Structures are given as structure tokens and as C-alpha cells.
Amino acid sequence: MQTLAILSGSGALPFQLSKAYPEAMRVVFHGVEHRLLAPVSEHRFDQLGALFDDMRANGITDVVFAGGMARPPLDPTQFDATMMTLAPRLMAAFQSGDDAVLRLVIAIFEEQGFNVVGAHELMPEITAQEGLIAGEEPSASHLSDAARATDILLALSPLDVGQGAVVAHGLCLGIETLQGTDALLGFVADTPERLRRQKGGVLVKIPKRGQDLRVDMPAIGPETIHNAAKAGLDGIVVSAGKVVILDREATLAALDQTGLFLLARVM
Template structure:
């Protein structure tokens, strides 16, 4: 029998979704949750919590549990480390980790990923467990993007590419060619809340295009970690912001519970566009 999979869990619904997929395939797994970043756990799954200050001890524990594959799932922002909690073995890793914590999220995640690999684990992406989370290109909703929406999405894609190159964010809202908001450390919900609060003053033509929220991975991102994610709640937030729809890069954005996400978009009159990456045919 193949070794266990460990889900290194952060906030959000993704870890539970992946756990269900593993259970459905009768694949053994454990969930190791980052302390302070509790996952959504509606199924009451058994979860072990670990502190980042004791990362090396986690490696030992996972080896003892027969773990061979690691999948990172869920949102984790850079925490403040408590020096008094750091064990001697983890302290040996700090000279490599600490300088990267002062950089962008991608740099920090790459460093953590490398540590797992050097300790003998295989690191896989969420789509290796649940390939249905990466839908094919197209528009699965009844509403469809118009020419103005497509132009706004293209403008947003350029903005996200520029932000991603600076390791800043993975989303932007554009309406009538104007950037209303970009995603930064507070995340998607905070960005869309800003649009709710300011949208009336930002759209020059009240009867014009309502705007598009676009989400895409960063350029050259290691797609095994930190892929952007949307779901039904994203659609609801976009509707509150008065947007016409949501566009995501095909192959680069996880869509949690695709059927429910599409149904919610249909109910609210928004489109969901699984948009081919820029430069593809």
C-alpha cells in the first residue's frame, strides 16, 4: 500500500474538500493544521494542530505516521514566530526561513516546500487529489460575458500579472476599463468589500459595464502551492459588489464545489468565465 498523504491545512474549505476526495478513493491520510489558521471542518474530521515553531518535529511525526506525500491546502499568512517555542531541530532551519518571511508569500511558501522535499516528502498540488477542481475553459453559467466584460477581464489580467510579478496578489476588479481594487494581503473578501463601499463613485457611466473580478496565479508560480481559489462565497461577494461576473484562469484557479458555484452564479445572474490563459490560442 502506498504511504499516507498529509494535508497541511490552513483556513478555508479546501482541506475538507480534499479529505473527502481522499476518503472516496480509500486513500489513507492525516490532516495537520497550522496553529492559528483553523480550517473549515463541517464533517468533524480528525485534525492534528502543529506550531510552525516546531516544523522539524512535524516532519518526524509525519514520517512516523507513514506519510510520503504532502499537499498544502488552505490560506496561511505569514505568522509571528515565538522564539521561546522553537525547538533545537527547527532552530537549525531558521537561517533559511527567516529572510524569506520578510519577502512575498510566494518566496516564503517556496522555502517551506523545499524543506518538506529535502526531508523526503513528495509535494503535490491539490489537483492531484481532486482534478475536478480545475474546470475546463468555457462559460458554464447561463449569463455570459459581453464584449465590455471581456475587455475588463483582459485589463484585470494584465494588472494581476504585474502584481504577481511583484509577489503581491492574485486578483483584481476592473469596471469600464478602470481598476477598482486589487487583492493584497487582507485577501479577496476585503478587496470585494472595498468595491461594495466605493463602487458608486468609481464607475463613470452608471449604465455601463458593471465590472469583472478576475483571479489568476502569479507568473512562474509553483502551482503545487497557493493556487488561488474561488467558490460559492466568492460569487456572492461579487454579486454584493455589483459586478457582472467572475473570470478565472483555466488551469490556474481552483473552483471549490463547482456545481454549487455555478448554481449560485445562475441564481444571482452572474457569469463565471473559465478564461484561457493570456497568450493561449
């Protein structure tokens, strides 16, 4: 009997999970793109009571959140009874950063009797393991840039801002915000040469300090690699065991094609 539900956003991770757990209930949300194959159970964010009832009817005990998902627009005219009671808490959380919202979502599902598990707990192999994964060994300058980017991100953690930063030759060229990593890399690519001074640089991806890794674990994929190359970077440093590599085969191919290094370190 199935006991796991995959709550799907966009991207490759929900599909990977559905292949690993073919008996799992596949939940998608109205208005959110997904790659899951039928059968799927579609629900609305503003009718969470119906989702909880559906999962209970299917014997679900565990849920995993996977894939990208923007903050949903909520239509009060569509609220069911459960959502009416939850809305004030959700609306208040929406005034904060992503981590605050996701912590509340976890709490709500646990209050409803569901056990929230992380994708990395179900598929440990999807995370970046410690060591040089691809490319040439980074130089002392690269490691110094990575250390500075890490310091910046850890300093910003209490503000719940982002999970990525780019540093080149000691200069911070950008910090990930609500728009995401690809937007950050696009911003770096558009930075005039007179400001960058020298080509190169490193993207660092780490979780926020104290972040609950069961949801919104930092991730990189083939697009990250290609966009980092377009931004003129030399490589990427990630937190070992705490960053997901999406579509690993395609990501490794992109690293080989671009010549970027990928290093996972304990941070």
C-alpha cells in the first residue's frame, strides 16, 4: 500500500522521485508546471483541506516536497473550511522570507498528522558528495573567493535572503534573491568589464544557517552550469551533502562541455 505522497513543483526532481517510488501518490497543483506522468491528483493551494482529505483517503503517512514553486496567489473566494483557519497564519508568513513560509508549511502538514521527509532522505545519491566532482582542481584564488562568498551568505542567513553568491577576485558580483540562481547569473553576465576588473569567479551554493533541508534544499542543474559559463565564471562550490544535483548525467555533461569545476566541501 502506498504511504508516500510526492507534492510536485516544477523541474526534474519530482520526476526523479516518482521513478524511484513508482507507487507514491503524485500530487500536482493547479497552475504549476510539472513533469509527472499520469496518474496524478491535482489540487489547489487555496483548498488545502481537500488535499489533506485526499491524502488520508489514500493512506498517505509521509509527504515529500519537490521541485520549484513560486508563492501561490490565494483566492479567498475559493477557500475551503480548513484553509479559512490557516489563511491568517499563511498571510502573515508571506510577509517574511521563503524559509519562514516553508517552516510554516511543514508545521501545517505535521499538525495534520503527516510526516514530512526530505528528497535527500529518500534518495541520498542526489546530493553532492564531498570532493572534486568535475573539472580541474580549483586554485587558491578560487578557494579564497568561495570562502568570501560563504561568509557573505552565512552573514545574510538571519535575513532569509538567498542560497547563492558570486565572488570574483574578492569582489562580490551578486547575491541570490527571490528571482533565483539563474537570475543571479544573468545579472553577473551583464556586469560591465570595467566593474569586474578581471574575468573568472566562483558561484557558491549553500543552505541558509539553520535551514530545514526537508524543503527547498539548494540545487544546481545543467542550466546552472551553462549560465555560470555565460557569466564568465570558473567554477561552482557547493555544500557537501546539502545541495542537490538535478539530472546528474546532464549536469556532468554540461561541466565537461564548459570546462567549469564543481567542488563539494563540508561547510
